[in-house]
């Protein structure tokens with residue numbers, strides 16, 4: 001009985017770590033920075049806009065981790081996708097850019113997936129290698145040059161545009177989270193992803209095609225990174241090889257803090273959204289506090305360390 | 318008994334490289350009977366279970382289901398023919414709720430979007446568990462939070478629900494205490510009423526004599542013999558297993 005009670009407490013705590021953390025950081029900045037404009041609608045909207053690409057990549061990563069795999073290469077995929085889109089639109093319509101950007105993401109993700117699912121190479125090593133490989137390809141694609149994106153339809157759709165007064169990046173975030181959540185919690189695919197990450201042998205003897213699930217989650221990661229690349233290119237109206245370079249830590253931290261287990265079988269899309277927003281608030285708040293960039297990095301690193309440690313204490317067993 | 322056998326194994330032979338795991342094995346299983354498969358470690362019991370569940374292909378010999386020759390190429394093909402297995406490690410996903418384990422790979426969905434019908438899976442899970450008198454806190458409980466006996470109960474309930482012909486159990490009580498073993502034996506015995514054929518691997522001769530109708534003995538891959546349980550005794554079975562005559 002006592003064991004049961006403590007179990008229930010632990011479960012509740014694990015679910016609420018991200019809610020408490022999110023609220024605590026929000027309240028802290030709201031209290032200390034209310035004169036510096038933290039609480040303005042504009043600033044809060046900005047946080048959502050800035051975190052949109054990271055949130056969308058976090059959704060892909062939740063699927064990969066839940067299936068017992070990991071993707072470290074998404075930062076490079078972002079750059080390759082954004083560059084591919086920008087180059088395709090130099091002489092073509094918006095649709096060329098979308099197809100090139102998303103296509104690059106899906107293909108690279110599938111490449112990772114085939115190596116992991118069918119050659120049974122560890123995803124950690126495969127995606128570490130492709131992280132470097134595609135970082136190099138991104139650099140060589142345009143000789144380190146930045147490519148402007150001047151297609152208004154594209155920059156509106158993926159960047160500064162609005163629909164009924166709602167910024168497009170907010171809509172992208174909302175749509176991705178909603179679709180991701182339903183897929184994760186209410187579809188057979190989501191159930192199979194969790195089963196594979198939880199006990200691959202049990203999944204296999206239950207008729208689940210385990211390699212196919214591994215291929216799909218890594219392809220999904222590539223697709224979300226591709227979409228993130230389009231959003232960066234749309235918002236910044238340019239593509240460069242540095243895009244996505246600094247997202248690795250942010251996205252992984254967002255996902256872990258959001259309650260997704262590192263070793264599979266457990267996770268949350270809503271948690272990943274809150275985790276990503278929390279990282280965004282942190283960046284934003286530390287800048288508003290007037291910290292030097294070096295100090296920002298240090299403080300952010302420490303807070304992420306604490307948050308990840310607390311979250312893992314509850315997700316790991 | 319005039320009913321036809323559910324499963325017939327004819328002259329099954331299986332070798333791993335040079336190691337002969339099963340040679341010239343033949344057995345018929347009838348609906349509503351429990352046959353125990355006994356033998357020392359390495360005798361070939363798990364290999365035989367794996368052959369019938371589609372995980373291993375025999376090198377020669379034939380498998381007949383309801384009189385029809387079948388080729389069981391993987392776990393799905395055995396499952397789709399009404400054969401269910403309770404593996405020694407149970408094959409449960411520990412962090413998932415009991416109801417998702419019950420429907421693992423066969424999740425119920427709802428029209429029009431094809432999303433999971435969790436409510437129906439939960440209520441059907443509860444019904445399956447109630448029918449076998451398996452008590453767990455809730456269909457929502459995670460497998461991890463159940464006792465060994467409860468997990469075994471869940472695994473057996475799952476097999477029972479989906480099996481239409483045959484259930485294979487590999488050492489279902491090896492990790493259980495006295496009370497939980499008794500409970501699992503009670504459940505296994507109750508499966509006879511469902512007209513399923515049951516093949517159970519066990520190292521406990523007491524259990525074998527309590528549960529089975531017939532006993533099949535393997536020694537180093539060789540089929541030593543099959544005895545009707547009421548017509549034999551432990552001494553005979555032990556000497557068949559060990560090859561030493563008392």
Ligand SMILES: Nc1ncnc2c1ncn2[C@@H]1O[C@H](COP(=O)(O)OP(=O)(O)OP(=O)(O)O)[C@@H](O)[C@H]1O
Pocket residue numbers: 333336337338356357358359360361362363364365
């Ligand atoms: N995949 C395999 N590859 C090679 N040899 C195998 C394999 N599986 C089983 N064997 C061999 O086949 C023989 C029978 O093994 P099996 O696991 O069927 O025995 P068992 O009767 O289930 O034993 P236990 O009571 O210990 O579970 C053993 O000699 C074993 O080493």
Ligand SMILES: [Mg+2]
Pocket residue numbers: 362363364
């Ligand atoms: Mg065995």
